[in-house]
Structure formats: structure tokens, C-alpha cells
Amino acid sequence: MNRKWFYATPIAAAAAAMMVAACGGSDDNKPTLASVKNIVVIYAENRSFDNLYGSFPNANGLQNVTAASAQQLDRDGTVLATLPTVWNGLTHTGVTPVITAAMTANMANAPFAIDDPNGFNAPLSATTRDLYHRFYENQMQIDGGKNDKFAAWADSGGLVMGHYSTSAQQLPLWKIAQQYALADNFFMGAFGGSFLNHQWLICACTPYYTNANTSPAATSVSAVDADGVSLTIASDSPKSALTGVPKFVKSGTLTPDYYAVNTMQPPYQPSGNKAASGGDPNLADPSQATTMPAQTATTIGDLMSNANVSWAWYGGAWGAAVSAVQNSTSNVIYGADMTVPNFQPHHQPFNYFANYAPGTNARSTHLLDGGLNGSEFIKAIDAGTLPQVSFYKPQGNLNEHAGYTDVQSGDQHIADVIAHLQKSPQWNNMVVVVTYDENGGFWDHVAPPKGDRWGPGSRIPALVISPFAKKNFVDHTQYDTTSILRLITRRFALPQLPGLVSRDAALKSNGGQAMGDLTNSLDVKL
Incomplete structure (x- = not known):
């Protein structure tokens, strides 16, 4: 049949319109991106x-990983x-269960479930030890996209290969991801x-x-080989990862040309x-390095x-x-005694910029107290x-960072915040993005696209939650933090x-494609 002739007839055109409607409706019936009045970013x-x-x-x-x-x-x-021993143990004294370094010897060279009942049986509520998550080390672990030297260039041995056997019954955010959109090709910026990923x-x-x-x-200043990475x-x-943590001439906070890539303070x-x-x-x-x-x-x-965007x-x-600084009590600040709420100053990126210095109107207008346990943020939501x-950064004990908190506490907190957002008067015109700043040193099997000098780095989770989000949708579009x-x-x-322009130019020059802007996760007319 001649397709042009078929669609030219009024009866066939009407039938085609009915078919489109049956498949989800015409684009003409969709809301536009302008219908989005509020964007909320939650950064774990x-x-x-x-x-x-x-x-x-x-x-x-x-399931796509081979041995x-x-x-x-x-x-x-x-x-x-x-796999190398998990140096200093997978969990520590005061954490249940205690898993010592000796208990992690001779693990198979493969990914493993941290919460496996027949293995270490460390639940999502247990705090595991921290891992290297540093600028040069991350690139050495990625090894040109092969992702095969995470254990070699780690200070945590085999823990880098750990994952959780999660499900909707264990993680509230998993259940939310099933209801809305989950991006499975989203990389840290x-x-x-x-420190660096908050800047990006x-x-x-x-x-x-x-x-x-x-x-x-x-x-x-870091000592770096001629390859620059x-x-x-x-x-x-130590010559082998099996015998000890690697040692470097200098893994510092700065590159040889003075860019800050590892944690520095505001x-x-x-x-x-x-x-x-x-x-x-x-x-x-300022005299501190x-x-x-x-x-x-x-x-x-x-x-x-x-642009007068609030x-x-x-x-x-x-x-x-802020109160702790004013009253000379430091127990709130990370690095003092790790007490709740365990606030990390280097997770507050605008506090590094002169435009938001103390005493400025921009600071008082835009850098707001989220409150203990997100209470002030939740008040504004409600x-x-x-x-x-809006950007929301959970306090330390609720952000899922290995070493000083667990997965479960932060996951439940973010799910609770989302429940408030879903009941908010602003919900009907809202898009919520939940993601993580970086991989925390944990292995991922997908190679990051080759971009510029700074990234993108390893793959991380990202959820798009909204009345406009595609439902029960896994979005394979290439994204990173800059999306x-x-x-x-x-x-x-x-x-x-x-940085957005230069990132895309670098991706394209390396034979790749520009980063997406998350709109493929939305069912809107563009």
C-alpha cells in the first residue's frame, strides 16, 4: 500500500489519530517544559x-557483567x-557485625554482596569503612575505561568490589525509582x-x-607522571595490591598547575x-595549606x-x-569528633565563592539552613x-557516605523528604532529581565516556521523580552531574x-556525544 495515499485519506487519518491516542496520546496533549515551575536537587x-x-x-x-x-x-x-584483604577491616568496633581484616582474606576476584547472609552479612544499616575517592586515584582505577584496577589503587583492598543485594523491600528509594525514572548511564561530573564534584x-x-x-x-602539589593522569x-x-596499600610520591590537593582537585576547605x-x-x-x-x-x-x-530565577x-x-563556629563549639563540624549531625564544610560549594561571602545579601538570600534532619527544608516544602x-544537601549522618554513616539512614531520610515533596502545594509542577556526588571509591562496570581533563568519572545512580517523569522507566541516555x-x-x-560547552566539545572530539539534559526522563513536549 502506498503510505502517502493511506494517510492522505480522511478515514485513515482519523484511524491513525486513534492509534496515536491509544499509544499514549499526541505530543499536542503533553505539557511543555515550561510547565515545570520548581526543580529540586537532592545530593547524596x-x-x-x-x-x-x-x-x-x-x-x-x-547481570551484564562477566567473570x-x-x-x-x-x-x-x-x-x-x-581480591586484596580489606585493609583495617570492612566494619569496625562499635558496628554490628564487626568484620576484621583477617576475615576478608582470600576473597574471590569478583564482585561480592556486602549483605550476603552466607558471606559478611553486613546489612544496609551497618557503616563500612571509607575508601579512596580521589582525583588521580579514580583515573588510575578506571584504567582507560577498563575499570580493572579499582583494587590495585585502593586503600581499602577488596571492599571496592562490594555491592548490596537491594530491592524495593530494603531501600525506599528503590521503590520510588520503580515508580518514576532511573538513569543508568549517569556519571559523576x-x-x-x-569536594570537586560539588564544584562541578x-x-x-x-x-x-x-x-x-x-x-x-x-x-x-601532586607528583604526576607524564601521562597527566x-x-x-x-x-x-608495595609491588602488589595483595601486600599493602599503594604509596605515592605525593597525592596532594592540587594539580601541578594549581587546580584544586582533592578536599580543600572553604x-x-x-x-x-x-x-x-x-x-x-x-x-x-588563610595560612592553613x-x-x-x-x-x-x-x-x-x-x-x-x-535572570531573576529564585x-x-x-x-x-x-x-x-554556623552557631557552632560563633559559639566556639566544634563538635558539629566534620573532623572534630564525628558526632551527629556530622556537618561537612566541603559539601557546601557556594561557600567557596566571593559572591556569597559573609555579609553579602546573596549569602543571606541563597545559602539557607536546611535544619537538623532537614527540618527547615521540610518546612519550606510543606x-x-x-x-x-532548590538544592538540598543532607547532613553527614544522613548522606550515605561510607566511613561515617550507613546507606539505610540516608536512603530513608531522602525518601521521607520526597514524601513531603509529593504532598507539597508545588508538587504538580515539580521535578526532583536525586543523585550522588561520586562513587565513593566503589567499582562500577560501565566505562565513563572519554571527556575532558576533569571527567566524567565513574557511574552513579540518578533518579528523576516528578508528575512529569516517565513511569517505571529506565533511562539509558548519557548523563553526568552537569546534566x-x-x-x-x-x-x-x-x-x-x-564548562558545559567545553565538556561537550571534549566528548565529541573523542568520538562521543554531548551530555543529555535529563529531559528524556520527562514526558513533556520539547
Whole structure:
């Protein structure tokens, strides 16, 4: 049959329209992206996709991993006979169950379930030890996309291959992911850790330390091989991952050309560095090697303010941390005694920028207290007073970061926040993005696309939750952390940050494609 003739007849055209309607309706009936009035970003911590969602139905998970593709190599490139011992133990004294280093010896060279009842049986409520999640080490672990040296360049031995046998019965967010959209091809914006990935979340940029060679941070410059991605190995470093943690000449906070890639502290309080003796109490001591100078790059916050788009960063326990600094009590701040709420200053990225310095109107307007246990953020949700764009950073004991908290507490907290969002007066026009800042050192089997010098890094989970979200949908579109910025930029017609342009150019020059903007997870007319 001539297709042109068929669709040209009125009866056939009507039949075709009925077929379209039966398959979900015409695009003409869909809401547009302009229907989205509120975007909420919830930023958790340190989990790879395979670590939490490796068994999620229809996702690119552990079912696609072969024994050969998961095998870890030693530092010399040979196949490891076993996974290395989990140095210092998988869990510690005070955590149930206690799993010592000796108990982790001779593990098979393969992924393993941390919560396997026939194995370590460490539930989602148990806090496991922390793992390397650093800029150069992450690239060395990825090993050009083979992901086969996670154990070799780790300080946690075989724990890098651990994951959880999660389901909707165990993780509330898993159940929510089944109801809405889960992105299974979403990568952390930058290699390494939380500090740098929080910067990429708000500016798609890497902080720069001007004149670092003559600064207190001069001794913090990393020693890097000629390839630009590998740390120089120390002469006394164990030759095999089976015999000890790797040693480097210098794995510092700065690159050889003075970009800050590993954790440095904000120049403003609350900071992990106290004020200088006799100095301004609102500032961190600039004589400390880890105090970052104030940054002046353009952020997504600046672009939104310029376009009169209302926005706020809600820091969980921010008010408690500010009060602790003012009252000279440091137990709220990470690094003191790890007590609840365990606030991490380096998870507050706008506090690094001069535009949001203490005393500025921008600071008081946009850097808001999320409250203890998210209480202040939840008040704004319930009242329907969220700005057009909201970022929410849970406090430390609720962010899922290995080493100082567990998965279950943070997962339940975020699910509770989402329950409030779903009842909010603003819900009908809202898109919520839940993701993790980085992989926390945990292995993932999917190779990151080759981008620019800074990333993207390993694959992480991301959920898109909204009345506009496609239902029970696994989105295979290529995304990274900057996709959140792309969504905000597209929805509110903002200028593109330079980092978004350069990231896409690098992806394309390496034979890849530009990053998506999360709209494929939405059932809207574009």
C-alpha cells in the first residue's frame, strides 16, 4: 500500500489519530517544559550505580557483567589471584557485625554482596569503612575505561568490589525509582571526591589556587607522571595490591598547575579550618595549606540571579554549624569528633565563592539552613514556599557516605523528604532529581565516556521523580552531574556555563556525544 495515499485519506487519518491516542496520546496533549515551575536537587554521597542498583530490573547492572570483565588486575597488570584483604577491616568496633581484616582474606576476584547472609552479612544499616575517592586515584582505577584496577589503587583492598543485594523491600528509594525514572548511564561530573564534584554541580568548573607555588599550599602539589593522569609511585610502595596499600610520591590537593582537585576547605566559616588567632572570625585561617582562596568563577547561582530565577542551597545542619563556629563549639563540624549531625564544610560549594561571602545579601538570600534532619527544608516544602530551584544537601549522618554513616539512614531520610515533596502545594509542577556526588571509591562496570581533563568519572545512580517523569522507566541516555545544570539552563533559558560547552566539545572530539539534559526522563513536549 502506498503510505502517502493511506494517510492522505480522511478515514485513515482519523484511524491513525486513534492509534496515536491509544499509544499514549499526541505530543499536542503533553505539557511543555515550561510547565515545570520548581526543580529540586537532592545530593547524596559516595555510591556507584552497581553498589546500590546493580540488580535493578531492566537496568545495565551486574547481570551484564562477566567473570572476565569484572576481574581486577594487580599493579603490574597481571590478574590478581584473589581480591586484596580489606585493609583495617570492612566494619569496625562499635558496628554490628564487626568484620576484621583477617576475615576478608582470600576473597574471590569478583564482585561480592556486602549483605550476603552466607558471606559478611553486613546489612544496609551497618557503616563500612571509607575508601579512596580521589582525583588521580579514580583515573588510575578506571584504567582507560577498563575499570580493572579499582583494587590495585585502593586503600581499602577488596571492599571496592562490594555491592548490596537491594530491592524495593530494603531501600525506599528503590521503590520510588520503580515508580518514576532511573538513569543508568549517569556519571559523576569530575574524577575523584566530594569536594570537586560539588564544584562541578554548581559551576561545571575546577577551583584554581592562584600563585599556589608561593602559598601555604605549596607543599600540596601532586607528583604526576607524564601521562597527566597517574600519580608517581613511591620507591617503597608495595609491588602488589595483595601486600599493602599503594604509596605515592605525593597525592596532594592540587594539580601541578594549581587546580584544586582533592578536599580543600572553604575560605569562609563554617569551614574545616578555624579562624586565624586574632583574625576575622568569619574567615578560615588563610595560612592553613587546605584553606582555599575565594573563587570568582561564574556559578549557576549567579546565572539564575541575573535572570531573576529564585533559588536556594539548603544545607542540612548549616544553622547548627554556623552557631557552632560563633559559639566556639566544634563538635558539629566534620573532623572534630564525628558526632551527629556530622556537618561537612566541603559539601557546601557556594561557600567557596566571593559572591556569597559573609555579609553579602546573596549569602543571606541563597545559602539557607536546611535544619537538623532537614527540618527547615521540610518546612519550606510543606508550606509551598520553595524557590524555583532548590538544592538540598543532607547532613553527614544522613548522606550515605561510607566511613561515617550507613546507606539505610540516608536512603530513608531522602525518601521521607520526597514524601513531603509529593504532598507539597508545588508538587504538580515539580521535578526532583536525586543523585550522588561520586562513587565513593566503589567499582562500577560501565566505562565513563572519554571527556575532558576533569571527567566524567565513574557511574552513579540518578533518579528523576516528578508528575512529569516517565513511569517505571529506565533511562539509558548519557548523563553526568552537569546534566542537572543543563536541565536548569534549558528550563529557564539561561546562558550556558563555559564548562558545559567545553565538556561537550571534549566528548565529541573523542568520538562521543554531548551530555543529555535529563529531559528524556520527562514526558513533556520539547
